[in-house]
Amino acid sequence: xxxxxxxxxxxxxxxxxxxxxxxxxxxxxxxxxxxxxxxxxxxxxxxxxxxxxxxxxxxxxxxxxxxxxxxxxxxxxxxxxxxxxxxxxxxxxxxxxxxxxxxxxxxxxxxxxxxxxxxxxxxxxxxxxxxxxxxxxxxxxxxxxxxxxxxxxxxxxxxxxxxxxxxxxxxxxxxxxxxxxxxxxxxxxxxxxxxxxxxxxxxxxxxxxxxxxxxxxxxxxxxxxxxxxxxxxxxxxxxxxxxxxxxxxxxxxxxxxxxxxxxxxxxxxxxxxxxxxxxxxxxxxxxxxxxxxxxxxxxxxxxxxxxxxxxxxxxxxxxxxxxxxxxxxxxxxxxxxxxxxxxxxxxxxxxxxxxxxxxxxxxxxxxxxxxxxxxxxxxxxxxxxxxxxxxxxxxxxxxxxxxxxxxxxxxxxxxxxxxxxxxxxxxxxxxxxxxxxxxxxxxxxxxxxxxxxxxxxxxxxxxxxxxxxxxxxxxxxxxxxxxxxxxxxxxxxxxxxxxxxxxxxxxxxx
Amino acid sequence: xxxxxxxxxxxxxxxxxxxxxxxxxxxxxxxxxxxxxxxxxxxxxxxxxxxxxxxxxxxxxxxxxxxxxxxxxxxxxxxxxxxxxxxxxxxxxxxxxxxxxxxxxxxxxxxxxxxxxxxxxxxxxxxxxxxxxxxxxxxxxxxxxxxxxxxxxxxxxxxxxxxxxxxxxxxxxxxxxxxxxxxxxxxxxxxxxxxxxxxxxxxxxxxxxxxxxxxxxxxxxxxxxxxxxxxxxxxxxxxxxxxxxxxxxxxxxxxxxxxxxxxxxxxxxxxxxxxxxxxxxxxxxxxxxxxxxxxxxxxxxxxxxxxxxxxxxxxxxxxxxxxxxxxxxxxxxxxxxxxxxxxxxxxxxxxxxxxxxxxxxxxxxxxxxxxxxxxxxxxxxxxxxxxxxxxxxxxxxxxxxxxxxxxxxxxxxxxxxxxxxxxxxxxxxxxxxxxxxxxxxxxxxxxxxxxxxxxxxxxxx
Ligand code: SF4
Numbered sequence: 001x002x003x004x005x006x007x008x009x010x011x012x013x014x015x016x017x018x019x020x021x022x023x024x025x026x027x028x029x030x031x032x033x034x035x036x037x038x039x040x041x042x043x044x045x046x047x048x049x050x051x052x053x054x055x056x057x058x059x060x061x062x063x064x065x066x067x068x069x070x071x072x073x074x075x076x077x078x079x080x081x082x083x084x085x086x087x088x089x090x091x092x093x094x095x096x097x098x099x100x101x102x103x104x105x106x107x108x109x110x111x112x113x114x115x116x117x118x119x120x121x122x123x124x125x126x127x128x129x130x131x132x133x134x135x136x137x138x139x140x141x142x143x144x145x146x147x148x149x150x151x152x153x154x155x156x157x158x159x160x161x162x163x164x165x166x167x168x169x170x171x172x173x174x175x176x177x178x179x180x181x182x183x184x185x186x187x188x189x190x191x192x193x194x195x196x197x198x199x200x201x202x203x204x205x206x207x208x209x210x211x212x213x214x215x216x217x218x219x220x221x222x223x224x225x226x227x228x229x230x231x232x233x234x235x236x237x238x239x240x241x242x243x244x245x246x247x248x249x250x251x252x253x254x255x256x257x258x259x260x261x262x263x264x265x266x267x268x269x270x271x272x273x274x275x276x277x278x279x280x281x282x283x284x285x286x287x288x289x290x291x292x293x294x295x296x297x298x299x300x301x302x303x304x305x306x307x308x309x310x311x312x313x314x315x316x317x318x319x320x321x322x323x324x325x326x327x328x329x330x331x332x333x334x335x336x337x338x339x340x341x342x343x344x345x346x347x348x349x350x351x352x353x354x355x356x357x358x359x360x361x362x363x364x365x366x367x368x369x370x371x372x373x374x375x376x377x378x379x380x381x382x383x384x385x386x387x388x389x390x391x392x393x394x395x396x397x398x399x400x401x402x403x404x405x406x407x408x409x410x411x412x413x414x415x416x417x418x419x420x421x422x423x424x425x426x427x428x429x430x431x432x433x434x435x436x437x438x439x440x441x442x443x444x445x446x447x448x449x450x451x452x453x454x455x456x457x458x459x460x461x462x463x464x465x466x467x468x469x470x471x472x473x474x475x476x477x478x479x480x481x482x483x484x485x486x487x488x489x490x491x492x493x494x495x496x497x498x499x500x501x502x503x504x505x506x507x508x509x510x
Numbered sequence: 511x512x513x514x515x516x517x518x519x520x521x522x523x524x525x526x527x528x529x530x531x532x533x534x535x536x537x538x539x540x541x542x543x544x545x546x547x548x549x550x551x552x553x554x555x556x557x558x559x560x561x562x563x564x565x566x567x568x569x570x571x572x573x574x575x576x577x578x579x580x581x582x583x584x585x586x587x588x589x590x591x592x593x594x595x596x597x598x599x600x601x602x603x604x605x606x607x608x609x610x611x612x613x614x615x616x617x618x619x620x621x622x623x624x625x626x627x628x629x630x631x632x633x634x635x636x637x638x639x640x641x642x643x644x645x646x647x648x649x650x651x652x653x654x655x656x657x658x659x660x661x662x663x664x665x666x667x668x669x670x671x672x673x674x675x676x677x678x679x680x681x682x683x684x685x686x687x688x689x690x691x692x693x694x695x696x697x698x699x700x701x702x703x704x705x706x707x708x709x710x711x712x713x714x715x716x717x718x719x720x721x722x723x724x725x726x727x728x729x730x731x732x733x734x735x736x737x738x739x740x741x742x743x744x745x746x747x748x749x750x751x752x753x754x755x756x757x758x759x760x761x762x763x764x765x766x767x768x769x770x771x772x773x774x775x776x777x778x779x780x781x782x783x784x785x786x787x788x789x790x791x792x793x794x795x796x797x798x799x800x801x802x803x804x805x806x807x808x809x810x811x812x813x814x815x816x817x818x819x820x821x822x823x824x825x826x827x828x829x830x831x832x833x834x835x836x837x838x839x840x841x842x843x844x845x846x847x848x849x850x851x852x853x854x855x856x857x858x859x860x861x862x863x864x865x866x867x868x869x870x871x872x873x874x875x876x877x878x879x880x881x882x883x884x885x886x887x888x889x890x891x892x893x894x895x896x897x898x899x900x901x902x903x904x905x906x907x908x909x910x911x912x913x914x915x916x917x918x919x920x921x922x923x924x925x926x927x928x929x930x931x932x933x934x935x936x937x938x939x940x941x942x943x944x945x946x947x948x949x950x951x952x953x954x955x956x957x958x959x960x961x962x963x964x965x966x967x968x969x970x971x
Contacts, residue, residue: 034552034576036589037596043553061521065612065649067529071557074891075564075911087894088874093522096650099616110520130551130613131649134582161553162579162613383569387726402560406569407726 043161045129047169054226057083059121062091063108064129079205081228104137112146122231123153133160155180174254185235192293194222196237198255199246202227206425210271238262242287244269271427273339274312278305312429316347319436324348331355331400332418338366343432352395387411397443412451414442513867514860523874526827527853530646531609532558533656536687538607540712540733545571545603550611552576564911566718571729586614587624598639601728604736608643615647640736642667652853654754654829657687661758668739669765682745683710686752688832688907691719692920704793709738747792752831753859775835776922778842808924815931818938819843825880826850827888830857832907837863849879902941
């Protein structure tokens with residue numbers, strides 16, 4: 001029952017995971033069937049919007065009843081250096097009447113027209129959702145008509161939630177860009193050092209920590225998709241000489257198709273971690289030189305790398321005395337686990353576990369070598385197990401996304417946000433230092449000692465702590481702390497199962 | 511008397527509404543040992559969950575029937591059944607509150623019939639767990655209506671029909687969705703001061719009040735118990751707070767013959783006078799001195815506070831009951847409600863809002879109407895309008911994700927009203943502009959209107 005487009009995405013040849021599968025497994029696609037009553041994670045629409053919405057000057061119009069947009073707008077931390085239109089939420093907010101009378105298409109056209117009239121955006125993106133797919137609104141036709149009538153590109157995005165996961169939605173967003181946007185504008189300033197960055201979201205503005213490095217090397221970012229992008233940048237992306245793909249799973253189809261269609265070579269890299277950032281710079285320089293950029297670019301790049309690495313190392317060293325031996329649990333899918341892990345280990349931090357949910361087999365291998373223990377890798381963890389692990393204080397801090405934040409906090413454990421909603425930039429050399437600094441701040445906050453100390457009163461309210469007036473110990477002599485005994489009973493020991501099934505791994509990618 | 515005007519626009523710009531199933535789930539979260547279950551695709555659930563977590567800063571149990579494309583077309587009864595059984599075995603809840611979504615409602619199945627069949631077929635497996643259903647498609651209603659539908663569903667499905675012996679001390683309370691943990695606690699304390707025993711449905715003060723439970727619990731862990739819902743018929747009287755709770759109060763009257771009184775608002779001196787009077791009547795006791803003292807403190811706060819409110823222009827965007835409550839509060843202190851925007855048209859309370867007109871619309875409309883106001887009053891999504899218009903925002907309702915402590919802010923009762931006066935007056939005071947010669951030059955504003963300060967330029971994109 002998969003539509004041809006969705007089916008084709010599942011067969012993505014650029015995907016390592018897929019190449020490892022046999023023909024039959026590949027046909028089934030990579031969506032695991034969800035268990036009713038035990039599922040978590042966003043829908044394809046969610047994934048598509050995550051990828052496209054950071055294009056800042058576009059009006060993003062969600063064709064749906066209220067839920068899809070009303071419950072989710074303005075909730076991500078991408079940053080813009082100019083236009084703010086992307087933060088304005090537009091939805092057709094279909095009513096029962098619209099649905100019953102089949103007025104969806106007309107309402108959609110009117111909505112597009114109203115947006116163009118009031119905001120004059122360079123383009124409108126229209127998102128299909130479950131209900132509008134189900135009632136069969138011909139969004140393509142409406143978009144085509146609107147493009148002609150209004151003279152503004154109106155781009156249909158086919159990613160109704162129920163076709164699959166957030167990850168699939170990321171890819172469907174890429175399809176919309178390749179079908180309707182990229183290659184529709186010819187810039188007049190094409191250069192030999194133009195590159196694209198795909199899958200960089202500019203969360204908390206973190207790409208701005210990396211961009212100056214490129215500026216210094218004379219490398220121009222033709223399009224960073226989607227972080228802080230403008231529509232015309234994206235439309236001109238086909239003129240770049242090389243592409244770096246940052247989030248390996250999100251836009252691989254886009255990278256591969258751009259290579260096919262416009263012969264733009266791409267590689268996968270990351271700006272998280274010192275070694276990875278250097279690696280990324282190196283690879284870009286190499287690709288550009290292969291494609292005709294001046295050969296000295298490589299030497300200049302190495303010089304910048306050497307300089308920046310030295311600075312970063314010396315900044316990180318400062319934290320060693322404070323963080324050496326501290327145990328970190330990495331519970332995230334997107335940030336390249338091994339790269340961050342290796343940077344943390346470099347200053348003596350121990351990684352007690354890392355999620356490899358979104359990692360390629362190659363990445364998993366790297367993690368395994370780095371940690372020297374495959375039991376420290378897990379695919380996902382049920383909330384109960386995660387709570388148990390944290391409540392036993394088998395780690396000193398968890399790094400994860402918002403979804404598991406309160407599991408950590410309820411277990412009275414330090415926690416640091418490393419996903420979509422975070423407020424701190426972690427990319428590049430400075431970003432790694434910032435990450436370590438934030439870990440330090442979180443772990444050494446005095447509240448942990450305070451909230452983990454047992455209450456001086458027992459369940460009946462009797463004072464069992466130190467007396468204030470009488471002096472000495474209280475009558476209710478405290479043998480083994482009752483609080484910790486209760487905890488032992490409530491929280492069975494947890495051992496990492498390799499690839500434990502269904503869990504609250506943070507599905508928030510990238 | 512306000513005219514209620516509906517929007518003619520096709521596009522909703524910056525929605526004011528949260529969806530109806532979210533409202534229903536919200537109500538179910540106020541029941542102990544409950545897991546709300548969205549009947550729909552997992553994405554809707556994920557969005558609602560994230561929004562709840564951002565607001566409450568708590569772990570929130572919320573599950574989904576995980577409908578995919580095929581199931582949507584073929585019908586979702588299987589998914590519903592599987593989800594209920596899975597939830598039962600994995601989390602052993604007292605209550606599963608099913609909320610339908612637009613996706614399944616568009617196809618339009620007989621959910622009540624399906625659920626009845628499932629319950630009959632799986633009676634053994636489901637023993638000890640109540641399952642109720644609220645029909646809450648996203649394409650109609652809003653958070654407030656979803657909330658009351660869930661309450662109606664619980665009374666309808668759980669409250670015993672045979673009227674048990676009445677307990678002369680027991681009263682039922684049906685609060686609105688915008689009552690915070692602190693509000694509920696205030697209501698409870700006041701009722702208990704009369705020696706009465708309140709059963710509050712739903713009671714978010716137990717589970718969402720920010721405690722640290724000490725072990726992992728996969729359901730809600732506080733709130734109204736299912737047993738209390740079952741025995742609601744023991745109550746001598748029901749106190750419904752907000753027009754939106756009328757249907758639920760009527761349901762309780764129908765099911766268990768419990769008479770009710772409706773209180774449109776508990777914010778303000780007079781409105782709470784009425785509530786306290788009702789309690790005195792029900793209990794046959796005089797109003798305790800402690801409470802009367804609170805009343806006199808509020809009187810003093812009104813005196814001190816009115817200087818800051820008089821003549822101020824207030825723009826409010828909120829759900830109907832909340833809009834009425836806040837608008838009457840501000841107008842009662844001498845302010846003027848110059849913009850009143852709400853989410854849905856249906857409520858009878860809207861005509862009573864003390865403003866010239868109430869517009870059904872979004873925050874885009876609110877931003878247009880609010881130009882020239884002194885204060886914006888709405889939820890956190892009003893922050894963009896506040897930035898662009900350079901008018902301070904006082905956050906109320908749901909969601910509040912960019913300020914801490916929303917659950918512990920009290921706005922009902924005499925004490926709550928006092929708190930609210932001080933809170934808002936302090937916003938005004940921190941937004942004071944020093945007088946300047948230019949600002950006061952009599953010739954400066956000749957050609958302009960009577961605005962006391964220049965109307966801010968909206969920022970252009
Ligand atoms: S699952 Fe469908 S209906 Fe639900 S939020 Fe996603 S697109 Fe909207």
